[in-house]
Amino acid sequence: MFELTIAVNFEAAHCIRNYPGKCNRLHGHNWKVQVNIYGSQLNDLGMLVDFVDLKAAINGIMVNLDHYYLNEIEPFCRINPTAENLAKYIYEELAKTPIFNENVKLRSIRIWESSNSAAAYSQEA
Numbered sequence: 700m701f702e703l704t705i706a707v708n709f710e711a712a713h714c715i716r717n718y719p720g721k722c723n724r725l726h727g728h729n730w731k732v733q734v735n736i737y738g739s740q741l742n743d744l745g746m747l748v749d750f751v752d753l754k755a756a757i758n759g760i761m762v763n764l765d766h767y768y769l770n771e772i773e774p775f776c777r778i779n780p781t782a783e784n785l786a787k788y789i790y791e792e793l794a795k796t797p798i799f800n801e802n803v804k805l806r807s808i809r810i811w812e813s814s815n816s817a818a819a820y821s822q823e824a
């Protein structure tokens with residue numbers, strides 16, 4: 700089995716609604732998003748997926764988050780823009796892209812809110 704990891708960054712503001720502390724106030728993060736995929740079959744180039752294609756797919760999602768006030772945009776106008784909810788949203792959006800097939804599977808999305816704090820989402824047990 701091969702596993703690939705790429706990372707991209709975006710900047711966005713948010714606040715955690717009903718949070719009992721400073722995080723209920725408007726503030727921003729430089730978020731880092733790590734994408735992990737896996738599969739067993741390499742193509743004729745010896746790649747599971749071209750990093751270039753994987754980055755293009757995740758960047759297609761990042762443009763909907765970068766430099767936004769997350770609380771104002773879907774789905775975070777309805778659910779809190781926590782690292783956990785962001786990881787699930789990015790996972791579900793990326794899973795819809797044609798990068799994935801019988802041989803190439805999405806393992807997890809890990810999102811770093813700061814250099815010390817991250818949350819990950821996957822659909823595996």
Ligand SMILES: Nc1nc2c(c(=O)[nH]1)N=C([C@H](O)[C@H](O)COP(=O)(O)OP(=O)(O)OP(=O)(O)O)CN2
Nearest residue numbers: 715721722726728780781782783812813815816818
């Ligand atoms: N499980 C989660 N906990 C918290 C989240 C989250 O998304 N998931 N988010 C926040 C806030 O966004 C907050 O900005 C982060 O708080 P904190 O870790 O305290 O950030 P600091 O940069 O202030 O970190 P220090 O280590 O205290 O400097 C809160 N919790």
Ligand SMILES: [Zn+2]
Nearest residue numbers: 713722726728
């Ligand atoms: Zn925050």
